[in-house]
Amino acid sequence: xxxxxxxxxxxxxxxxxxxxxxxxxxxxxxxxxxxxxxxxxxxxxxxxxxxxxxxxxxxxxxxxxxxxxxxxxxxxxxxxxxxxxxxxxxxxxxxxxxxxxxxxxxxxxxxxxxxxxxxxxxxxxxxxxx
Numbered sequence: 001x002x003x004x005x006x007x008x009x010x011x012x013x014x015x016x017x018x019x020x021x022x023x024x025x026x027x028x029x030x031x032x033x034x035x036x037x038x039x040x041x042x043x044x045x046x047x048x049x050x051x052x053x054x055x056x057x058x059x060x061x062x063x064x065x066x067x068x069x070x071x072x073x074x075x076x077x078x079x080x081x082x083x084x085x086x087x088x089x090x091x092x093x094x095x096x097x098x099x100x101x102x103x104x105x106x107x108x109x110x111x112x113x114x115x116x117x118x119x120x121x122x123x124x125x126x127x128x129x130x
């Protein structure tokens with residue numbers, strides 16, 4: 001096996017391991033039930049998502065994720081970090097995009113989590129302009 005093949009195989013293995021770890025993390029949190037994740041925006045490999053949550057347990061929030069580098073929950077009330085980690089440069093960048101959309105993001109959260117209307121949430125997301 002040459003060096004290039006070795007690194008390609010290594011990268012593929014890492015990617016698949018990260019994918020399995022994400023699925024396992026979801027299974028630990030939610031069991032085998034389906035948890036809708038709505039992609040609000042994507043920039044490079046960073047995803048901003050709003051997920052179907054247990055409303056009585058969680059305040060309105062969104063998730064910013066990028067494999068093992070970023071995994072953070074951010075409040076839609078005051079944009080504070082609720083859980084997880086994110087570097088300050090990335091946080092500042094995404095908050096500059098998200099804070100002006102606070103009203104729309106809260107409407108998406110309410111549509112999905114309080115009204116249990118995933119179709120309505122998807123329509124609201126399609127109207128976001130980043």
